[in-house]
Amino acid sequence: MKDNTMIIDRDSPIPQYFQLQSWLIEQIEQGLFKPHDKIPTEEEITRRTGLARATIRQAIQNLVNMGYLYRKRRLGTFVLSQSAEPGRSAVVGVLVHDIRSGYAPEFLRGVGDEAARHSYSIILCNTDDLFIRADFHANQLIKHGVTGLIFMPTAAAPEKNLQLIEKFQHKNIPVVLADREIPGHSHDMVTTDNFDGAHALTSHLIGKGHRHIAITLSTLFSSERARLAGYQQALQDHGIDPEPALQFTIGERFIEKHYQHYVRLILAEREKFTAIIAGNDPIAYLLYNAAIELGIAIPDELSLAGYDDLTFSNAHPMELTTVHQPIYEMGQESMKLLLHRIQGGTGAVQSIILKSHLVERRSVRLVVQDSPR
Amino acid sequence: MKDNTMIIDRDSPIPQYFQLQSWLIEQIEQGLFKPHDKIPTEEEITRRTGLARATIRQAIQNLVNMGYLYRKRRLGTFVLSQSAEPGRSAVVGVLVHDIRSGYAPEFLRGVGDEAARHSYSIILCNTDDLFIRADFHANQLIKHGVTGLIFMPTAAAPEKNLQLIEKFQHKNIPVVLADREIPGHSHDMVTTDNFDGAHALTSHLIGKGHRHIAITLSTLFSSERARLAGYQQALQDHGIDPEPALQFTIGERFIEKHYQHYVRLILAEREKFTAIIAGNDPIAYLLYNAAIELGIAIPDELSLAGYDDLTFSNAHPMELTTVHQPIYEMGQESMKLLLHRIQGGTGAVQSIILKSHLVERRSVRLVVQDSPR
DNA sequence: ATTGTATATTTGTCTATACAAATATACAAT
DNA sequence: ATTGTATATTTGTATAGACAAATATACAAT
The missing domain is CATH 3.40.50.2300 (Response regulator)
Known part of the structure; x- marks a missing residue:
């Protein structure tokens, strides 16, 4: 039996099913109910709150629909295991210029591996560095209910790129920039030196x-x-x-x-x-x-x-x-920073700069030194 | 007023809310109710079927949750516009060995472009040709509610690859194989000659x-x-x-x-x-x-x-x-075939074989012909 | 034509009750 | 220990009813 009292304010303008719903969510998110824990039966909740069974069922059904709970006849109602923020999928979008080009595959591999480590999946979007394509994909991603975005800014003007970012921020979907910054703008970013x-x-x-x-x-x-x-x-x-x-x-x-x-x-x-x-x-x-x-x-x-x-x-x-x-690490770090934000991480804008290093091979030869002009 | 009669079989083992729900879905999918058309009020449905209001509300609420309908106080209940198969997202999964390797980027570009043309998005999964990784991603994809799968079979035994496919088929999620077939098994596939x-x-x-x-x-x-x-x-x-x-x-x-x-x-x-x-x-x-x-x-x-x-x-x-x-076309055709299945396309298993062609460059020289042994 | 007010309409919230379905649990028989 | 049967438990389905909320619509006044 849980200690925390189920309080339903009968005079509140907030609907009573909603108050119960909110209380249950809070119990789950604070870890008082863990995955597969049984919550009180409908009858028990009626006894504790005085609410009608149908009102209770309405609250619980909403939580089932939202992915917090599952129900079994005769046994009761249980907490679903949470692999991601409830109400949103464990899916993030990644906007790159072209999956075929240069470093994009390696970068995406880094993103994908880090995502998989946290049971996240990635939606791949090719922008061809064009704003109109990026915008199209952004709308799709928001519709799919993605939880975050990794974005390589397009060749468009800064205001355009910012406009796209704001679409996500407006929905409280965190965005991390990769490789390229947006001039005159400070944002969570991973790049290299x-x-x-x-x-x-x-x-x-x-x-x-x-x-x-x-x-x-x-x-x-x-x-x-x-x-x-x-x-x-x-x-x-x-x-x-x-x-x-x-x-x-x-x-x-x-x-x-x-x-x-x-x-x-x-x-x-x-x-x-x-x-x-x-x-x-x-x-x-x-x-x-x-x-x-x-x-x-x-x-x-x-x-x-x-x-x-x-x-x-x-x-x-x-x-x-x-x-x-x-490059792989840049993908990895982008995903790590995004996960940090998804999981509620607040704090100053982060700009992560990864170290490159020189690789000497055979395309450069020694020449006789000539004096600087 | 629509011509089609709302029939609720009181003796059927199928719940009555479910019968009403199904009838409404059928009306919508057959185009008898179009986007933003108003469906009959709760009271009207009670008059035509004899069902209790709460039963009707249960059916309608389920359709709202499934994305078929929206409701406005005082005005009524309306059909939502459909951009994809209701109840499932316009997202498909793609399982490839490694995004970094050889032809994978080009292939994915073909898949992605065709998907975007139909307002679909793709979830990218790297299997490294290992069954355990593929299986992990498969479970994730099913949880995300993907609408279809494009699958490059892994290096695992045929039974393993089939096991993975059956997971999707069990949920009526169509699967198309790309590039590689599974020995002794006939399945929708796109490959090259x-x-x-x-x-x-x-x-x-x-x-x-x-x-x-x-x-x-x-x-x-x-x-x-x-x-x-x-x-x-x-x-x-x-x-x-x-x-x-x-x-x-x-x-x-x-x-x-x-x-x-x-x-x-x-x-x-x-x-x-x-x-x-x-x-x-x-x-x-x-x-x-x-x-x-x-x-x-x-x-x-x-x-x-x-x-x-x-x-x-x-x-x-x-x-x-x-x-x-x-390769690009192989990606494209895989997505086309998958969309065909998603949109209800039935019929024989399809095996699409695309044509390759020889490209002569300079790595082969003419030699004096020597006789066959 | 515009503004203000009242009313009708339909959905939304909440209460009460009864019976059905699925199955875990308990108990008896072997 | 295993099998068979009955029962208790909790969710699932369905009915009935009342009041509240939001607002489109109707109508009056200017």
């Missing part, structure tokens, strides 16, 4: 004697902009003036066919630099392939470095020096 | 003058066993005796580190063959890398062919001759 990673990579190239180091990437997202900034800072830290002419950047979405053309334009200017950093590994491979076709030997005539260390990097015959991103 | 693809590839190599053609793959799954059979048949069709000594197969799960070792053992016997077919592209790349390390020139000293034509195949400097699998 792109600035430091690029700084270390650039410093490494400088340590190999390179002074004229080019870089190519898209400045569309925060992660790659931070890589550019890290590159620039490393040059400055070594007394080298960062030259705009060696910074080949685009401000639009990465589209492979376009970049295949762009890397040829870049390599046409290769006498200006002895080494080049690609903003991510897919770009590095495009550069490599174009170099081979143009008869440029890597690393003998041009050193090449990438960023990300994607799984297929080590299956490539050209062993690419790159920065290893903890 | 692995036999014909391998037959064409082997014939192509024979057309290039090769007679001693090796092959390496895992015989664990139906798709790769069919490739082996297609290879053997092509040799026979050309009057070449398939030699067991040129067939390097394993009967266990593909684990990259193990295969890295295995390809070296294979290449140690390379004087026995002038060409080798890898059962899938990742194996082809392992072969290529090992060949480079052993100083074996591809295709000058050894011709190499793959299977699958994964997205990164065309980013590779070694332009691999391979068989292009319609």
Whole structure:
């Protein structure tokens, strides 16, 4: 017999079935009733509260519908085991640009494994970095009653991305950003130290004697902009003036066919630099392939470095020096932070920054040091 | 006023609220009540059926809980608009081995795009080809109330895979197999013409003058066993005796580190063959890398062919001759067939076999024809 | 046409009662 | 220990009735 008194206020404007319902939920959520514990019978509750049986049944049926309780003839009414927040499924949504591209599979694997550890499932949504697709999926996810969201911001303007986040926050569904931040906005986020990673990579190239180091990437997202900034800072830290002419950047979405053309334009200017950093590994491979076709030997005539260390990097015959991103861990940590919020975790906005590390392979060679200009 | 008579059989063992409930569902699903149509009031239903008001309310409340109806004080009870099968979410589960591996991302992209076209969402589950993981996810999916399942059978015994399928069938949740069949069992399935693809590839190599053609793959799954059979048949069709000594197969799960070792053992016997077919592209790349390390020139000293034509195949400097699998389409067709079943489609088990085609690149060279033995 | 007030309508809440269904539990027989 | 039978227990179904709540609708006044 539980100690806590079942109090039903007959003068309250709150319906009496609802008061009973609420009391029962509170007992369950405070752990006074544990999974498979039997709650008092209808008759017992009538005796303790004076409520009519039908009123009691209405409260209990609602809790059955909500997933808190199950009932057995002759035996009684029992608490269902709770694997997640009642009233909501143990399902979270994940919005990524494209499941096929670069680091997305590894990231999702990290999310999925951590989710499974906590008996959660993930709904996969591809946005193609387009707001209209992301918005469509967001509406679907809310309709499905997801419990949380992991979101890689799209290529849309910050206000658009924020608009999407607010849809979830309005329903008290927590959101965690992954990889990319939204400029001028502070939000729960997991990313990696792109600035430091690029700084270390650039410093490494400088340590190999390179002074004229080019870089190519898209400045569309925060992660790659931070890589550019890290590159620039490393040059400055070594007394080298960062030259705009060696910074080949685009401000639009990465589209492979376009970049295949762009890397040829870049390599046409290769006498200006002895080494080049690609903003991510897919770009590095495009550069490599174009170099081979143009008869440029890597690393003998041009050193090449990438960023990300994607799984297929080590299956490539050209062993690419790159920065290893903890992509799996980024997925994992995103899910952990989201679970923390789902389970009621309050507190300051968290910005988790995971460490990258340099992976030296064979795409960079030592050159005779030439003096900084 | 609707024509159809509300009949409640007072002698039926079926509860009367349930009979009314069923009648209302039928009216809605047959389109006699459309979204936002008003159904008869409680009083009107009492007049037409003689049922007590509380019994009527029980039926109607259940339909409200199931998402068929909504109620407004003073106005009445109305039909909710339907975006998916009522009582179940517009969500399906997809069980794949590993989101990171080979063709899984492309496949899932096909599934996801087709799902989105029909306002469905997909729950992603990684099984690692292990039954215990698949079973865990299956239980989760059923708990979430998924409407259907796309399943790549695991490496477990056929009975185990069937056991998992029966869980869903028991709940009338349709299941479609993808890529791999379950031996001795007939089920809705989408796969590709692995036999014909391998037959064409082997014939192509024979057309290039090769007679001693090796092959390496895992015989664990139906798709790769069919490739082996297609290879053997092509040799026979050309009057070449398939030699067991040129067939390097394993009967266990593909684990990259193990295969890295295995390809070296294979290449140690390379004087026995002038060409080798890898059962899938990742194996082809392992072969290529090992060949480079052993100083074996591809295709000058050894011709190499793959299977699958994964997205990164065309980013590779070694332009691999391979068989292009319609992986995206396989995902798409799996989802289409599942939707067909979800929407009530009956009829014979469907086995959809999509066409592959040979993609000639530069990894295969012409050799002087030597006579069959 | 707009605003204010009253009323009718239908759902929502709550009480009371009776019988049925499923089955755990108790007890007897072997 | 096992099997068979009866009974007690609690939920499930169904009936009847009364009052409350929310608000669309009707009507009057300006």
